[in-house]
Amino acid sequence: MGMPTVVPQQRFERETYLNKEYGIWSWLLTTDHKRIALLYLISITFFFFIGGFFALLIRLELLTPAGDLVQADTYNKLFTQHGMVMVFFFLIPSIPATLGNFLVPMMVGAKDLAFPRINLLSWYLYIIGGIIMLHCMLTGGVDTGWTFYVPFSSNFTNTKFVEAGIAIFIAGFSSILTGLNFVVTIHRMRAPGMTWSRLPLFIWAHYATSIIQLLGTPVVAITIVLVACERALHLGIFDPKLGGDPVLFQHLFWFYSHPAVYIMILPAMGVVTEIIPCFSRKRIFGYQFVALSSIAIAVFGFLVWAHHMFVAGISVYSALVFSFLSYAVALPSAIKVFNWTATLYKGSIRYDAPMLYAFGFLGLFTIGGLSGLFLAALGINVHVTDTYFVVAHFHYIMVGGAVMGYLGGMHFWWPKISGKLYPEGWARLAALIVFIGFNLTFFPQFVLGYLGMPRRYYDYSHMPEFQVLNVLSTAGATVLGVGYLLPMVYFLWSMRYGKPASDNPWNAAGLEWKTASPPPTFNFDEEPVVTWEAYNYDELDAPPQAQEVTVA
Amino acid sequence: MLNDFPLWPQQASTLAHRVDALYIFLLIITGMMALLVCTLVIYFAARFRKRAGVRAEQIEGSNALEITWSVIPFCIFMVIFAWGAVVYFSQRTPPADATEVYVVAKQWMWKVEHAEGQREINELHVPVGRDVKLIMTSQDVIHSFYIPAFRVKQDVLPGRYTVEWFRATKPGTYHLFCAEYCGTQHSGMVGNIVVLEPAQYEAWINAGPNGPLSDSGEKVFAELGCSTCHRSDVQGRGPNLQGVFGNPVELEDGRTVTADENYLRESILDPGAKRVKGFKPIMPTFQGLLTEEQVNELVAYIKSISSKPAGVKTTASAASQTQAQRNGSQVQ
Numbered sequence: 106m107g108m109p110t111v112v113p114q115q116r117f118e119r120e121t122y123l124n125k126e127y128g129i130w131s132w133l134l135t136t137d138h139k140r141i142a143l144l145y146l147i148s149i150t151f152f153f154f155i156g157g158f159f160a161l162l163i164r165l166e167l168l169t170p171a172g173d174l175v176q177a178d179t180y181n182k183l184f185t186q187h188g189m190v191m192v193f194f195f196l197i198p199s200i201p202a203t204l205g206n207f208l209v210p211m212m213v214g215a216k217d218l219a220f221p222r223i224n225l226l227s228w229y230l231y232i233i234g235g236i237i238m239l240h241c242m243l244t245g246g247v248d249t250g251w252t253f254y255v256p257f258s259s260n261f262t263n264t265k266f267v268e269a270g271i272a273i274f275i276a277g278f279s280s281i282l283t284g285l286n287f288v289v290t291i292h293r294m295r296a297p298g299m300t301w302s303r304l305p306l307f308i309w310a311h312y313a314t315s316i317i318q319l320l321g322t323p324v325v326a327i328t329i330v331l332v333a334c335e336r337a338l339h340l341g342i343f344d345p346k347l348g349g350d351p352v353l354f355q356h357l358f359w360f361y362s363h364p365a366v367y368i369m370i371l372p373a374m375g376v377v378t379e380i381i382p383c384f385s386r387k388r389i390f391g392y393q394f395v396a397l398s399s400i401a402i403a404v405f406g407f408l409v410w411a412h413h414m415f416v417a418g419i420s421v422y423s424a425l426v427f428s429f430l431s432y433a434v435a436l437p438s439a440i441k442v443f444n445w446t447a448t449l450y451k452g453s454i455r456y457d458a459p460m461l462y463a464f465g466f467l468g469l470f471t472i473g474g475l476s477g478l479f480l481a482a483l484g485i486n487v488h489v490t491d492t493y494f495v496v497a498h499f500h501y502i503m504v505g506g507a508v509m510g511y512l513g514g515m516h517f518w519w520p521k522i523s524g525k526l527y528p529e530g531w532a533r534l535a536a537l538i539v540f541i542g543f544n545l546t547f548f549p550q551f552v553l554g555y556l557g558m559p560r561r562y563y564d565y566s567h568m569p570e571f572q573v574l575n576v577l578s579t580a581g582a583t584v585l586g587v588g589y590l591l592p593m594v595y596f597l598w599s600m601r602y603g604k605p606a607s608d609n610p611w612n613a614a615g616l617e618w619k620t621a622s623p624p625p626t627f628n629f630d631e632e633p634v635v636t637w638e639a640y641n642y643d644e645l646d647a648p649p650q651a652q653e654v655t656v657a
Numbered sequence: 658m659l660n661d662f663p664l665w666p667q668q669a670s671t672l673a674h675r676v677d678a679l680y681i682f683l684l685i686i687t688g689m690m691a692l693l694v695c696t697l698v699i700y701f702a703a704r705f706r707k708r709a710g711v712r713a714e715q716i717e718g719s720n721a722l723e724i725t726w727s728v729i730p731f732c733i734f735m736v737i738f739a740w741g742a743v744v745y746f747s748q749r750t751p752p753a754d755a756t757e758v759y760v761v762a763k764q765w766m767w768k769v770e771h772a773e774g775q776r777e778i779n780e781l782h783v784p785v786g787r788d789v790k791l792i793m794t795s796q797d798v799i800h801s802f803y804i805p806a807f808r809v810k811q812d813v814l815p816g817r818y819t820v821e822w823f824r825a826t827k828p829g830t831y832h833l834f835c836a837e838y839c840g841t842q843h844s845g846m847v848g849n850i851v852v853l854e855p856a857q858y859e860a861w862i863n864a865g866p867n868g869p870l871s872d873s874g875e876k877v878f879a880e881l882g883c884s885t886c887h888r889s890d891v892q893g894r895g896p897n898l899q900g901v902f903g904n905p906v907e908l909e910d911g912r913t914v915t916a917d918e919n920y921l922r923e924s925i926l927d928p929g930a931k932r933v934k935g936f937k938p939i940m941p942t943f944q945g946l947l948t949e950e951q952v953n954e955l956v957a958y959i960k961s962i963s964s965k966p967a968g969v970k971t972t973a974s975a976a977s978q979t980q981a982q983r984n985g986s987q988v989q
Contacts, residue, residue: 172844177841177842177844177845178841181838181840181841181843248840248841250838252838254798254799254837254838256797256798256799256815257798257799257838257839257840261764261797261798261840262840344815345814345815345816345817346815346816346944348927351799351814351815351816352814385705385713386707386712386713387713387714387715387716388715388716388717390716390717390718390719391718391719391722391723392717392718393718394718394723415745416801416810416811416812417799417812418811418812418814418817418819421745421746421749421750424745424749425742425745428738428741428742428745429738432731432734432735432737432738435730435734436727436730436731436734439726439727439730440723440726440727442694443694443722443726444718444723446694446697446698446701447716447718447722449697449698449701449702449705450701450705450716451705451713451714451716452701452705452713452714453705453706453707453708453711453712453713454701454702454705454706454707455706455707456702456706464698464702467694467698468695468698471690471691471694471695472691475687475690475691476687478683478686478687478734478737479680479683479687481737481738481741482679482683482737482738482740482741483741483742483744483745484675484676484679484740484741484742484743484744484745484747484748485676485679485680485683485741485744486741486745487676487745487748487808487809487810487811488676488805488808488809488810490810490836491801491803491810491836491837492836552664555665555666555680556664556665556666556805557666557803557805557806557832557834559803559834559835559836559844560838561838561843561844562843562844563843563844564844564845565844567832567847568832568847570663642713642715643713643715646712646713
């Protein structure tokens with residue numbers, strides 16, 4: 106379990122995507138998917154820390170029962186903007202737009218994505234949306250909750266909902282375009298021999314994600330337009346005073362926003378599916394089950410939206426159907442967890458930082474998924490919906506799962522992206538801090554939720570008995586904050602001071618490791634021809650293994 | 658027992674124990690699943706850590722295992738699903754003879770009107786051991802009426818009635834929360850559910866200054882001139898409302914609907930939406946002319962002229978009789 110292998114300094118400067126051109130325009134006008142991935146990486150990191158700052162203020166406010174740190178309206182804007190920034194400007198683009206952008210063409214053996222210019226356009230749309238969102242937040246903000254339920258958002262709030270809506274609407278197109286690019290690339294640009302059954306499961310996960318982005322995102326865009334129309338033009342769509350139906354809004358909103366959860370978690374599952382075989386030195390257990398479970402999640406994910414609405418005024422019978430389907434969608438996730446676990450069996454396991462993140466993902470995603478079984482149970486849902494139980498549940502999935510996967514992937518592919526090695530000791534420490542901080546922050550919230558503390562409460566002086574658990578949660582959040590800052594610091598540090606990485610420091614399978622670190626602009630010096638199955642760790646380990654035996 | 662445990666919510670309704678039983682079952686099941694996965698991961702990670710000279714053993718997968726770990730969880734899921742559905746049906750189906758209370762939510766308070774005439778704000782007094790049905794609507798945005806100790810919650814929507822019911826099992830004061838984000842003072846939209854012994858409750862309910870809700874409704878009915886068309890003696894230009902509540906109504910477009918609270922409400926505020934067969938569309942809308950409280954009073958009145966004479970439960974007329982004898986001692 107030693108450090109990744111270090112190669113001596115190269116004698117001459119090899120041309121890579123990083124040093125081919127210099128200057129601001131070589132970045133802002135690039136069509137190289139790897140450079141665009143870095144543009145996204147910088148932008149989403151920026152938004153992650155903005156969203157994280159809001160989260161910190163939320164936790165500080167909840168340290169005491171009384172509302173004493175900020176005003177009620179300010180608090181409402183904080184949790185609204187925390188949600189909007191984290192969901193639309195960090196989590197949805199997180200893995201697909203950075204790691205996905207960087208790796209999808211390389212993993213299938215292509216020079217770039219199918220539509221490089223559209224890829225750049227998608228980043229610009231994201232940035233335009235992001236700037237509008239920033240402008241909205243700096244000039245008053247919005248307080249509707251990221252779910253912007255009507256008629257509050259359409260006819261009651263006097264904050265800047267329309268502007269936030271425009272920001273999300275525009276950023277939504279960036280998500281659609283990324284999905285489109287991936288689907289076409291995966292269908293049309295695979296290298297010779299790269300059949301569907303040889304694709305890395307990261308690609309399968311991104312394929313499933315892209316389908317959701319393509320089919321789901323337009324629905325939320327339309328919903329935002331409808332709310333804006335009602336707000337600006339007083340068309341009666343959702344407001345009962347104008348003859349509309351507020352529950353219809355919730356159907357439309359969750360038709361996108363439930364599958365959106367899978368936009369966030371599927372790529373993280375894909376990352377973990379690459380890391381676990383590499384650090385176990387094994388082929389993934391049950392390749393086709395892991396692949397098809399991604400597709401099953403994408404399909405069933407579209408059929409469970411009303412499980413957010415069991416107390417919203419839907420009929421008892423439709424609740425029954427959606428509860429059943431929610432258990433159906435839980436199954437493919439369970440299958441993945443079992444296959445990852447089985448992959449470890451009889452492996453040769455190393456505990457490098459990416460693997461620690463993958464272990465963390467497994468633990469947190471399992472807890473998050475299992476808590477979903479509580480929420481899908483109708484009788485329990487009535488009690489815990491709209492409480493901190495839900496808050497804990499989706500943070501376990503979207504932060505415990507998705508962000509843990511994202512960080513695992515960043516560590517795994519950082520040598521490929523930057524050509525540098527990060528300090529392994531610090532990276533392991535950060536993984537541990539994130540895991541502990543996360544659990545300390547969010548586990549108490551399950552208990553709070555079952556006790557009945559509603560979410561989005563700025564002041565709980567009516568029920569001071571909830572304070573102890575809230576203090577624990579706030580303490581955990583500060584630990585978690587440190588855990589998230591560390592990787593940013595040592596990744597930046599490694600760009601200047603890190604040791605150079607070899608082309609394949611983990612001795613990992615996958616085409617991206619068969620090219621240089623960092624890769625040349627068109628990824629491969631010559632078009633790869635694939636003659637092997639995915640995760641062929643047996644073949645990779647064969648020659649050095651023989652040498653090791655003789656040495657021992 | 659669980660009530661003394663500081664990490665467990667109070668159990669104060671007939672539903673609480675049923676929800677908790679399922680919750681405990683789920684804690685055990687999911688605890689076992691989590692333990693299984695964690696144990697295996699930790700054991701494998703330790704047992705199969707990289708050692709010199711030992712290579713990983715490649716295993717392609719196993720259809721038998723895949724089927725096993727799909728079918729067994731699925732069967733467990735179906736047990737949870739069925740159990741959850743049974744509890745949910747109870748939560749969503751109010752007993753027929755429940756005491757009715759009208760709730761109007763607004764930014765940021767709960768207004769409560771008892772059929773007997775008592776009114777409260779951010780408080781709800783209910784008797785122990787009796788089914789209580791809340792008929793709720795909102796004046797503005799969506800709210801949600803949540804009583805953790807009873808394990809009940811229901812969104813309260815503008816423009817329609819939603820219903821929630823419970824039977825309290827223990828006297829005491831419990832939290833009432835708004836659980837659907839509703840704006841600035843969302844976290845201030847809290848209150849108390851006061852569960853009283855039946856005798857105390859009778860004293861309290863009859864101590865109010867107002868007559869029964871249906872009496873107020875009758876006044877509104879007369880003031881608005883409803884009775885000029887909706888006559889009870891002969892067939893007027895509008896349907897006779899005696900006995901209409903709870904019964905099927907044949908509509909002009911051929912459909913048949915049951916005249917429940919939502920139908921009465923809609924027919925007052927949007928008379929053209931579901932017009933009774935054989936009547937002309939001459940009724941004006943009362944949208945914007947009535948407060949939510951007045952709509953509730955009218956609905957209570959129309960229900961009172963449809964229901965059978967006083968039975969076991971406290972009817973409006975029984976309440977008004979006892980009101981004359983009230984002793985003035987108000988129990989809080």
